[in-house]
Amino acid sequence: MKTTDLRVAVLKGGFSRERQVSLSTGTAAAAALREAGCRVVEVDVRSRRWRLPSDADVVFVALHGAYGEDGELQTKLERQGVPFTGSSSEACRRAFDKSVAKECFRAAGLRTPQDLVLRARETSPRARDLPFDLPVVVKPAREGSSIGVRIVRKESELAEAIRQARRSDAVVLVEKYIPGIELTVGVLGDQPLPPVEIRPRAGWYDYTNKYTSGNTEYIVPARLDARLNRRLKRCGWAAHCALGCRDMSRADFRLDEVGGIYLLEVNTIPGMTKTSLLPKAAAAAGIAFPRLCLALVESALKRGRRAS
Numbered sequence: 001m002k003t004t005d006l007r008v009a010v011l012k013g014g015f016s017r018e019r020q021v022s023l024s025t026g027t028a029a030a031a032a033l034r035e036a037g038c039r040v041v042e043v044d045v046r047s048r049r050w051r052l053p054s055d056a057d058v059v060f061v062a063l064h065g066a067y068g069e070d071g072e073l074q075t076k077l078e079r080q081g082v083p084f085t086g087s088s089s090e091a092c093r094r095a096f097d098k099s100v101a102k103e104c105f106r107a108a109g110l111r112t113p114q115d116l117v118l119r120a121r122e123t124s125p126r127a128r129d130l131p132f133d134l135p136v137v138v139k140p141a142r143e144g145s146s147i148g149v150r151i152v153r154k155e156s157e158l159a160e161a162i163r164q165a166r167r168s169d170a171v172v173l174v175e176k177y178i179p180g181i182e183l184t185v186g187v188l189g190d191q192p193l194p195p196v197e198i199r200p201r202a203g204w205y206d207y208t209n210k211y212t213s214g215n216t217e218y219i220v221p222a223r224l225d226a227r228l229n230r231r232l233k234r235c236g237w238a239a240h241c242a243l244g245c246r247d248m249s250r251a252d253f254r255l256d257e258v259g260g261i262y263l264l265e266v267n268t269i270p271g272m273t274k275t276s277l278l279p280k281a282a283a284a285a286g287i288a289f290p291r292l293c294l295a296l297v298e299s300a301l302k303r304g305r306r307a308s
């Protein structure tokens with residue numbers, strides 16, 4: 001099928017706390033796919049009762065967070081038998097739950113910060129009872145965009161941080177804080193992309209610093225020596241494989257002062273506006289945004305043809 005004959009349904013929005021980000025991703029991806037010559041229908045997913053246009057050949061999933069990135073939507077698409085971009089329902093489910101993902105990372109020999117998982121209704125521990133010292137990072141097991149994430153430096157702040165994280169998910173992780181710098185590695189197809197260095201101008205990489213233009217400096221490719229660069233790319237690819245991802249992913253890392261690489265998480269549907277991290281990394285590898293979006297669609301179609 002020629003690109004100009006392709007009918008792509010871009011699913012965007014959703015009803016998670018990342019709806020606004022997902023609308024931006026969907027709008028940007030739709031424009032890029034039109035630029036690449038596809039016929040595109042944008043579907044704003046506002047509830048579980050969305051309908052796929054009957055003439056869609058392939059679905060571009062542009063939802064982040066609960067429902068769109070946690071495997072539920074992917075399960076529905078798999079049942080409908082329509083090809084879609086990105087990872088399978090199973091891989092999305094594994095990646096989206098940080099407590100599950102971190103077990104997969106450890107099983108694959110990847111270093112991730114020490115953590116304590118607090119299950120639903122488990123009471124908050126006292127800081128002195130944690131298996132590691134403050135500072136710690138408290139985060140919901142299933143959420144994104146730094147929503148519900150707090151860095152706790154004082155014992156008195158721990159219980160409140162856990163309460164806040166529980167607004168997103170009943171399961172909460174208390175993780176050892178890793179000082180140093182932040183890096184992210186995208187994967188496209190079967191290749192890790194150049195690492196991106198993330199430098200918030202003030203504070204840490206919270207929601208505001210993620211989405212306010214000018215608040216964070218992005219350096220791509222990251223200023224790493226050749227060996228560290230290779231190690232990080234290898235870790236990004238290994239993280240993708242550890243969860244069984246396909247098409248694309250973006251792994252977030254901390255790099256401490258002695259060159260220790262710590263894997264925080266993997267996003268199966270990373271932000272996909274022109275200025276998002278994975279597109280920035282792809283651009284540094286010579287892959288323009290329309291080509292990136294088209295490559296994802298073509299990969300989904302190839303799978304669809306194999307399945308039928």
Ligand SMILES: Nc1ncnc2c1ncn2[C@@H]1O[C@H](COP(=O)(O)OP(=O)(O)OP(=O)(O)O)[C@@H](O)[C@H]1O
Nearest residue numbers: 113137143144145146147175176177178205252264
């Ligand atoms: N263990 C840690 N040590 C230091 N900083 C951390 C740690 N865990 C998280 N952070 C900070 O919090 C941010 C958000 O954490 P994380 O990537 O785990 O969650 P997220 O909300 O799923 O992110 P995303 O927007 O990538 O989906 C990180 O980018 C980092 O700045």
Ligand SMILES: [Mg+2]
Nearest residue numbers: 145252264265
């Ligand atoms: Mg992250």
